[in-house]
Amino acid sequence: MSERRRAVARIDDGAFRRNVARVAGEAPRTELCAVVKADGYGHGAVGSARAALAGGATWLAVATAAEAISIRDAGIDARLIVLGALSDSELPEALACDVDLVVWREHQVARIAALGGARLHVKLDTGMGRLGTRDAEEASRVATAAATTATTTLAGLMTHFATADERGDRFFSEQLERFRAWALPLRERHPQALLHAANSAALLRDPASHFDLVRPGVALYGMDPFGEDPDEHRLEPVLRVESYVAEVKPCVAGESVGYGRRFVAGGATWVATVPVGYGDGWRRALSGVGHVLVRGRRFPIVGAVSMDNVTLDLGPDGAGVLVGDEAVLLGSQGAERILAEHVAEEIGTINYEVTCGLGSRIPRVHEGVG
């Protein structure tokens, strides 16, 4: 039996800190708000928050009240903004965490005031079409309400880009222009309000989007917001997902592997089983298209990914793979590496979804090396 753990996700906090410093260097005159929503894009929210603050971030951002609670429960007292919508039951929970909140309707300001108040950021919807108001006059009225209501303060004026990751796209500039036309004159009246708009892609793409504070997420985790190789922006992947080879067996021509017999050996080969599956977030869509590293080589996933296992075709000579060998599903081994960008490409999604989908069954181990 192997001494190895079934599966573990190692988070290199040193690499994370270097990514924070690298991204901060692109926007040297602004404050950096590290986005740690969705459990730090699957990397663990609390560990990522600590590494971000160590790397120079001064703010943190989450999406939900429960996420705010977990940051505060960990004893982290940095400035924290909740970016997402809050239901009636979440709102008092969030307020109890001393958070900054996002608003765009006057009744939201009144309700927050009635619950004791908070620092508020008014969101203009310049084209994302989700949260925020598209009406600049309404956004200005909400800003006035936030600034003049006794228990609330106007802490920020913000927007969010829909196409910052599509290079050369003109809609990005239109959104930026709409935001400037609204926020710059308003700041004359409210000089304490921080202007913020940039996600990772905007931050790396256009300094005109930086304003007073930037809100990068994905780049801090060493993933490329444009879906390219993170090396191009000198970003280091932070996550390594490791498991081990639990079984190796020969397969003669005609023998099949896995549910539905989706793989039938055309000739003699060897098959390895790695005990990670869609129950861990290793998506079934990777059946027949994904790869896993063993002994520094890249092997194709064959047959159906099941809940607890994937199977690899080692080829007719078995490649010297033995039970107990380390298997790397994400990260590097020897000279080979599997990036979240590669996995995303294989199943037609984005790098964000690959790491956010990593299941809770895989423990996150933060390693402060580097």
Ligand SMILES: *Cc1c(COP(=O)(O)O)cnc(C)c1O
């Ligand atoms: C998630 C999010 C971000 C961070 O986006 P990345 O693309 O991960 O950098 C910034 N702002 C808002 C409002 C968000 O929801």
